[in-house]
Amino acid sequence: MSKRLEELARLMQNGAQSEWDEYIPPFGRVPMNANLVRRYDGITTAVWYRDGDLQVQLVMIPPWSIIGEHGHSNIDSFEMYIGGDLVFSRDGYWVVEDDDIVPENPTPEGANPRSGNIIRIHPGQLHGGVVGPNGGIFMSIQQWLNGVEPSCVGDDYDGIPVGNDHISNIKISNNLQVIGNGTQEELTWRHAATKETTPPPWIRNTY
Numbered sequence: 001m002s003k004r005l006e007e008l009a010r011l012m013q014n015g016a017q018s019e020w021d022e023y024i025p026p027f028g029r030v031p032m033n034a035n036l037v038r039r040y041d042g043i044t045t046a047v048w049y050r051d052g053d054l055q056v057q058l059v060m061i062p063p064w065s066i067i068g069e070h071g072h073s074n075i076d077s078f079e080m081y082i083g084g085d086l087v088f089s090r091d092g093y094w095v096v097e098d099d100d101i102v103p104e105n106p107t108p109e110g111a112n113p114r115s116g117n118i119i120r121i122h123p124g125q126l127h128g129g130v131v132g133p134n135g136g137i138f139m140s141i142q143q144w145l146n147g148v149e150p151s152c153v154g155d156d157y158d159g160i161p162v163g164n165d166h167i168s169n170i171k172i173s174n175n176l177q178v179i180g181n182g183t184q185e186e187l188t189w190r191h192a193a194t195k196e197t198t199p200p201p202w203i204r205n206t207y
Contacts, residue, residue, distance in 0.1 A: 002076075005076055013103050041162045042065060043061050044059075045060075045154065057153055061086070061136045067128045069092070070160055071124040073123055076121075077143070077153075078119065080139040081100075082138050082139060084136035088129045089196070090127045091125065091127075124158070128159075128160070155169065159175065160187070160191050161176060161177075162184060
């Protein structure tokens with residue numbers, strides 16, 4: 001992990017001045033003449049910041065979605081929880097609150113208590129997620145590696161794709177694992193956390 005990625009994540013989480021003297025205004029750093037917004041299988045991503053090999057994307061996932069286990073061989077990242085019913089997995093298991101890196105300042109009253117918490121995802125590390133009835137939003141704080149130009153995080157993808165729209169948009173993959181016909185509807189929570197035996201709470205309480 002580079003110092004620049006670590007400092008970008010700290011700045012995003014805490015709103016403090018970066019030690020490498022990079023100021024990020026509230027409206028981000030959005031490049032000109034770039035494909036900023038992507039949408040596939042109901043998921044929307046938007047570039048909020050890009051500077052060289054560093055990038056931040058806002059990721060918005062609709063209710064009842066499954067993000068199967070996958071990795072990004074050319075991306076080193078932190079994922080910052082914003083809100084909604086969203087449970088991440090890492091290395092086959094659900095990420096619990098004790099695993100989070102928490103902000104220096106307390107969460108504002110009325111906000112989701114995990115808002116601003118981040119998790120670390122190393123290049124190629126398997127991770128996934130399950131989204132409940134209120135949808136989920138997070139920010140992906142990325143450093144792109146090996147000379148690969150930043151684009152959408154879903155373009156560099158090994159593992160279980162989100163759906164057929166996603167499959168058609170993947171640019172770099174060494175190990176794509178399509179489930180059935182490749183549709184979002186064929187995925188279950190077990191595809192998101194392959195070593196778990198317990199589903200997320202809303203699934204456990206609903207089905």
